[in-house]
Amino acid sequence: MGWGRWRPDNFTLSLLATVALASLWPCRGEAARAFDLITDAAIALLFFLHGAKLPRAAIMQGMKHWRLHLCVFASTFVLFPLLGLALRPLGHALLTPELYLGVLFVCMLPSTVQSSIAFTSIAGGNVAAAVVSASMSNLLGIVLTPLLVGLLLASHGGGPSWHGVLYIVLQLLLPFVLGHVARRWIGGLVDRHKPLLGLTDQGTILLVVYSAFSAAVVGGLWRDTPLSALLATLAICALLLALVMPTLTWVARRLGFRREDEIAIVFCGSKKSMASGIPMARVLFAGHLGGLGALVLPLMIFHQLQLLVCAVVARRYAAQGLQPALEDSREAD
Template sequence: MSPRRVRPDKFTLALLATVALASLLPCRDGTAQVFDAITDAAIALLFFLHGAKLPRAAIMQGLTHWRLHLTVFAGTFVLFPLLGLALRPLGQVLLTPELYLGVLFVCTLPSTVQSSIAFTSIAGGNVSAAVVSASMSNLIGIVLTPLLVGLLLASHGGGASWRGVLDIMLQLLLPFALGHAARRWIGGWVDRHKPLLGYTDQGTILLVVYTAFSAAVVGGLWRDTPVSALLATLAMCALLLALVMPTLSWAARRLGFSREDEITIVFCGSKKSMASGIPMAKILFAGQLGGLGALVLPLMIFHQLQLMVCAVVAQRYATRAAVTDDTLEAD
């Protein structure tokens, strides 16, 4: 794999620049309230467009390959949370309480869509199943992630509450449902402008990151968070991936899935969505904005790490398949 391939992408650089801006010029008082209102509107628009992008046929198709999708969902919503809980003793020693809760929050999130599909395609997996599984993961995650957050974080010292779960249902699920209902009228326009809508995703995330880190910096984030804890967060995110990806590969083989389906399970089941996660965090932890920066920091680290690791793994799958095909042709 070339050095160019593992460089941070433009969006990651934009995230880093946003964190730097919030650290140097955080918004305060009335300005922070204005940014907060703008961010709420952007989040509602984001999930409205996500609803409009999802074809109803994809939902129906999800029922036909149910074993694969259940395996992906088990990795996303069962294996990850269990590992997050199992790593609690290590997290309590190495991380600040907010960073550990951020790691646990990562474990509750749905899968990514675009990158899961892209890596599945590169590796030679079942792309159509990846499209359905990743899309369904995000749809189910709108409901299931807040419930997991309410169960896990609230019982382990987190600030999320069941009222926050209700808020996220209203502020995310309702716009999503309205967007899906409006697909018959705006679906064509949405499909023709997918690159533009991608900027909507990224712009919303940058807004949330700026407001979250502004509040965190004002509250003393960098003063109270040691460098050793940041490095430990990176190590714990790497450990999560190192545990999840081989486990999903092993499970797929034990369950008798084909090589193509195994690839889909590995990439869709091991990814976590920052596009969904940061807006959810903003709503679920609205009462403690001073700690929101530390809570979303593990997600930002995990996001970049999963892209780099999955890029390597996808290339290895593709190379292995090419060698196998050459061997068969030689025979």
């Protein structure tokens, strides 16, 4: 078992390098304001390209698996937020207020797209359903995540006003809608250059992380956040996964879903999107820039943890799927 198996991917290393850069050389003053404008423009471009990427036919096709998608959406936008609220006493006891706010924000985010599809494929699940479910989750998340933030966080003294939420929804949704409308003209170009969209995703995340951590470091993030709170954040993120994944497995089996559909439900319903989450945090918590670094830290931790856990679960599903085939082969011999 070599180091290569456990070595972080290049994007994770880039994230860590960006956090280190912001910690050592944070952006300040006029440079920080100019950086903020560039970041806002990158976020608008990101949502525009995501709108251009999503085929309308995929949305229509997805309606055929409405029970599966309903399970995924219920997990993403109902189960996770309820668990986040249920963990409030633990979060307040072990975390700083910003870190708990970040954990609660993680619980309100849509599912990932790329990794949900990849792990569903590895495990031998319903890839087509995973594509549609994860894509629709991100589409709904543009509206539902800000609304959940307004409903849950504002009631706990941590979120933006309803007026701000409405403005945010329009700010995020408008580029997405314009991109989707423009798909008839630029859709082919976007489809041919999907790696460029991936670079836009990652580049925007790195911009937001650098800006957020710069403001947080200037505000005393590392001075005011104890190591025990960071370890507790890791433990709470692990607890969320430990609660959600077995629950989804149990629900899928109780509702009589096929094994392939169960796999899609488990992987799409247990993920949270960093690609959407960090840009959304930048817009949703524009008035909390001094604490934004701590707010996105739980999302970065959860993202890495979900990749590690889901890789193990996907391999286990794949091994279970191979077992009946091996038995049939032996019987045929």
